[in-house]
Amino acid sequence: MIVELGHFALVLALVLSLVQSVLPVTGALKGDARLMAVAPPVSVMLFLLVGLSFVALTVSYVTSDFSVLNVVENSHSTKPLIYKISGVWGNHEGSVLLWVLILVFFGALVGTFGSNIPAPLRSATLSVQSWITAGFLLFILATSNPFTRLARPPIEGNDLNPILQDIGLAIHPPLLYVGYVGFSITFSFAVAALLLGRIDAAWARWVRPWTLLAWVFLTLGISMGSYWAYYELGWGGWWFWDPVENASLMPWLAGTALLHSALVMEKREALKVWTILLAIFTFSLSLLGTFLVRSGVLTSVHAFATDPARGIFILVLLCLFIGGSLTLYAWRAPMLKQGGLFAPISREGSLVLNNLFLTAATVAVFVGTLYPLALDIVTGEKISVGAPFFNLTFGPILVPLLIAIPFGPVLAWKRGDLLAASQRLYAAFGISLLACLFCFWLWGMQRVLAPLGVGLAVWVMIGASAEILGRIRVREVGAARAFSRLTGLPGSTWGTAIAHFGVGVTLLGIVTASAFQTEQIRTMKPKDLVSLAGFELTFEGAVPRKGPNYTEEVAHFTVRQGGVEIARLDPSKRVYTARQMPTTEAAILTLGVSQLYLSLGESRGDGAVDVRVYYKPLITLIWIGCVIMAFGGLVSIADRRLRVGAPKPARKSKAVAAAQPAE
Amino acid sequence: MRRLRTLAAAFGMLLASLAPALAVAPDEVLKDPVLEARARDLSAHLRCMVCQNQSIDDSDAPLAKDLRILVRERLVAGDSDEEVVDYLVSRYGEFVLLKPRFAWHTAILWFAPLVALLGGLAGLFLAIRKRSTRSGDAVREVPLTEEEEARLIELLDKGKS
Numbered sequence: 001m002i003v004e005l006g007h008f009a010l011v012l013a014l015v016l017s018l019v020q021s022v023l024p025v026t027g028a029l030k031g032d033a034r035l036m037a038v039a040p041p042v043s044v045m046l047f048l049l050v051g052l053s054f055v056a057l058t059v060s061y062v063t064s065d066f067s068v069l070n071v072v073e074n075s076h077s078t079k080p081l082i083y084k085i086s087g088v089w090g091n092h093e094g095s096v097l098l099w100v101l102i103l104v105f106f107g108a109l110v111g112t113f114g115s116n117i118p119a120p121l122r123s124a125t126l127s128v129q130s131w132i133t134a135g136f137l138l139f140i141l142a143t144s145n146p147f148t149r150l151a152r153p154p155i156e157g158n159d160l161n162p163i164l165q166d167i168g169l170a171i172h173p174p175l176l177y178v179g180y181v182g183f184s185i186t187f188s189f190a191v192a193a194l195l196l197g198r199i200d201a202a203w204a205r206w207v208r209p210w211t212l213l214a215w216v217f218l219t220l221g222i223s224m225g226s227y228w229a230y231y232e233l234g235w236g237g238w239w240f241w242d243p244v245e246n247a248s249l250m251p252w253l254a255g256t257a258l259l260h261s262a263l264v265m266e267k268r269e270a271l272k273v274w275t276i277l278l279a280i281f282t283f284s285l286s287l288l289g290t291f292l293v294r295s296g297v298l299t300s301v302h303a304f305a306t307d308p309a310r311g312i313f314i315l316v317l318l319c320l321f322i323g324g325s326l327t328l329y330a331w332r333a334p335m336l337k338q339g340g341l342f343a344p345i346s347r348e349g350s351l352v353l354n355n356l357f358l359t360a361a362t363v364a365v366f367v368g369t370l371y372p373l374a375l376d377i378v379t380g381e382k383i384s385v386g387a388p389f390f391n392l393t394f395g396p397i398l399v400p401l402l403i404a405i406p407f408g409p410v411l412a413w414k415r416g417d418l419l420a421a422s423q424r425l426y427a428a429f430g431i432s433l434l435a436c437l438f439c440f441w442l443w444g445m446q447r448v449l450a451p452l453g454v455g456l457a458v459w460v461m462i463g464a465s466a467e468i469l470g471r472i473r474v475r476e477v478g479a480a481r482a483f484s485r486l487t488g489l490p491g492s493t494w495g496t497a498i499a500h501f502g503v504g505v506t507l508l509g510i511v512t513a514s515a516f517q518t519e520q521i522r523t524m525k526p527k528d529l530v531s532l533a534g535f536e537l538t539f540e541g542a543v544p545r546k547g548p549n550y551t552e553e554v555a556h557f558t559v560r561q562g563g564v565e566i567a568r569l570d571p572s573k574r575v576y577t578a579r580q581m582p583t584t585e586a587a588i589l590t591l592g593v594s595q596l597y598l599s600l601g602e603s604r605g606d607g608a609v610d611v612r613v614y615y616k617p618l619i620t621l622i623w624i625g626c627v628i629m630a631f632g633g634l635v636s637i638a639d640r641r642l643r644v645g646a647p648k649p650a651r652k653s654k655a656v657a658a659a660q661p662a663e
Numbered sequence: 664m665r666r667l668r669t670l671a672a673a674f675g676m677l678l679a680s681l682a683p684a685l686a687v688a689p690d691e692v693l694k695d696p697v698l699e700a701r702a703r704d705l706s707a708h709l710r711c712m713v714c715q716n717q718s719i720d721d722s723d724a725p726l727a728k729d730l731r732i733l734v735r736e737r738l739v740a741g742d743s744d745e746e747v748v749d750y751l752v753s754r755y756g757e758f759v760l761l762k763p764r765f766a767w768h769t770a771i772l773w774f775a776p777l778v779a780l781l782g783g784l785a786g787l788f789l790a791i792r793k794r795s796t797r798s799g800d801a802v803r804e805v806p807l808t809e810e811e812e813a814r815l816i817e818l819l820d821k822g823k824s
Contacts, residue, residue: 386761
């Protein structure tokens with residue numbers, strides 16, 4: 001019954017979304033307040049209906065209702081509860097439903113909390129959001145219905161793919177989707193603004209918090225996915241340049257560019273036309289990612305043909321939304337008035353440069369991901385594009401961007417002084433130079449790139465604080481005043497500094513982990529010893545063990561440092577009973593921010609087993625840096641100034657006003 | 664009973680073949696560390712053709728193992744890095760290379776990021792030049808209308824922080 005209820009709610013949501021697609025936008029164009037008033041309640045209703053349908057599917061997973069085809073294909077009665085729940089989005093149908101749920105969730109957020117946005121813009125935005133909603137609801141109902149019943153239900157289900165039965169993968173997709181789909185609201189805002197023909201600084205101010213929110217979640221989602229791949233796939237790589245990863249990286253790069261250009265638009269009314277285009281591109285890349293992952297076109301061009309209905313449906317949606325919005329853009333954008341002027345050397349100029357490099361990086365990922373596909377379709381020739389290609393193209397594009405990061409925030413708006421800005425970065429430059437030289441001294445001259453990389457990372461990290469130090473001017477005003485200035489700095493300043501610091505942290509992790517990873521590959525018998533990076537690992541023997549829905553062979557290892565036992569590691573090899581699918585569970589020992597990574601290979605009889613041990617120095621910084629970036633984004637969202645109409649703080653901070661460059 | 668045992672043995676073998684091996688197994692590793700380092704470096708640039716975008720150095724698939732052994736055999740036989748790669752391409756086609764060779768059919772792939780960057784730079788340069796020739800006129804600012812003036816004052820009062 002609940003299953004039919006969920007199905008019905010979905011159909012009802014489709015009807016409502018069609019209503020929402022037409023009425024509010026008509027009202028906005030004609031200035032009819034009654035039509036516009038439809039938007040907020042309907043946006044909430046849409047969320048409730050899709051939410052109900054999602055709950056219905058979750059209930060059938062939790063109760064293992066094997067009369068539902070989707071549950072049979074992806075669940076098993078012995079599966080732990082959390083994986084029964086995460087199984088809801090661990091498959092095609094469920095994940096598209098989650099996609100739509102987040103789509104309407106953002107609509108409902110704007111409907112509920114967007115009362116400070118002028119009614120026409122808000123109504124048109126919600127209508128555009130509903131166009132997307134209607135398209136994807138139709139997609140679910142027509143090609144990917146999760147509520148299909150079976151006339152003869154089996155006793156047991158097929159279980160979820162074992163590598164997806166993991167806590168990381170339980171939370172990775174929702175995080176990623178909030179980010180991915182969150183950009184839809186920015187897209188809707190952009191299209192609505194084009195429809196209404198009005199775009200001003202206020203528009204950027206309304207849009208930026210939503211963009212930031214999506215960006216924060218996408219950042220977390222991507223790093224979560226990367227960490228999952230690292231510990232679950234069993235060989236310790238953390239980024240594969242896999243098309244599926246690239247599909248999430250592209251909206252992230254474009255979204256990062258969007259955040260920065262929206263800043264220029266908000267502060268200086270410049271870059272309007274470009275910001276709108278970027279908003280359209282960012283969500284288009286999200287849609288493209290969805291198409292790539294969901295149509296199966298990635299595994300091979302032929303997988304696409306095995307279920308053409310889905311692929312073609314999304315392709316049509318993709319063309320409609322991207323083509324439609326770009327056409328609208330081409331028609332309307334020339335009518336937009338250009339905003340403030342600025343000199344090439346200025347805060348705006350630096351943000352334009354940021355956008356240029358991020359866009360070029362996006363292009364590199366884009367062609368790298370899609371070119372093999374295009375070539376195969378056009379000429380039938382098959383080529384592969386993997387990590388070596390991206391390292392050669394993506395890397396060099398990012399290096400100048402990283403070098404430029406600390407300059408941006410210390411340049412003044414409108415017309416900056418590069419010399420004055422550089423003076424504020426002397427300290428950062430000195431420290432990073434010292435770090436660089438220290439690394440050369442430590443590691444010798446054989447590895448040139450690693451010390452330079454460390455220097456660059458330190459430069460980005462220390463440089464991130466330059467704006468804050470410059471604003472409080474400790475030496476001139478004394479510690480007490482400086483502290484009050486420090487607390488009075490706006491959230492967005494802190495957010496920028498924290499996020500940029502995070503970039504440096506991630507970079508440091510990448511450089512050290514890739515340059516100084518050491519490994520040992522051995523066949524070990526019980527009581528054998530292997531030493532690596534100052535650690536001694538003793539293989540104590542392997543024992544079989546039984547889990548809820550798998551059996552495993554667990555190997556016990558003792559880790560000693562200087563003869564003293566510091567930890568025990570238990571990597572294992574599992575076989576999941578239902579699918580008879582084997583997985584490796586690596587054992588990881590975190591020491592500070594470095595990790596010892598141990599994974600098992602083949603068993604060789606008489607208790608011997610193949611073992612691979614890695615020492616990965618500072619590797620966790622890669623993900624810690626991402627979390628810091630996301631935190632910076634959150635701090636920036638919390639900035640009061642972003643919430644137009646929010647009550648102003650009673651105590652005005654004169655210090656900030658004084659320290660702020662003239663605007 | 665014997666049939667049962669054969670069945671069990673067959674099942675065991677099936678399981679063993681499914682069990683993930685290490686990417687590089689200990690018995691594959693060459694004695695000569697220089698050759699082994701070359702082998703690892705080459706492996707990182709070669710695709711495991713049955714996997715999704717994994718190099719043979721990272722992959723657990725049996726095919727990747729065969730290719731790793733093949734690469735090492737060729738190296739031991741005295742092939743140069745290029746000869747090994749050429750040999751593999753002649754056997755498996757260009758699909759085996761994770762870094763596509765630069766040629767006509769990959770020109771777009773290799774040049775696109777550079778073109779995007781240079782094109783963007785050129786566009787910026789033109790925009791700046793256009794701006795600076797125009798900014799002579801822009802100095803004469805258009806005065807605000809009364810309505811705009813009122814709105815400005817309202818905004819300034821409201822937006823004080």
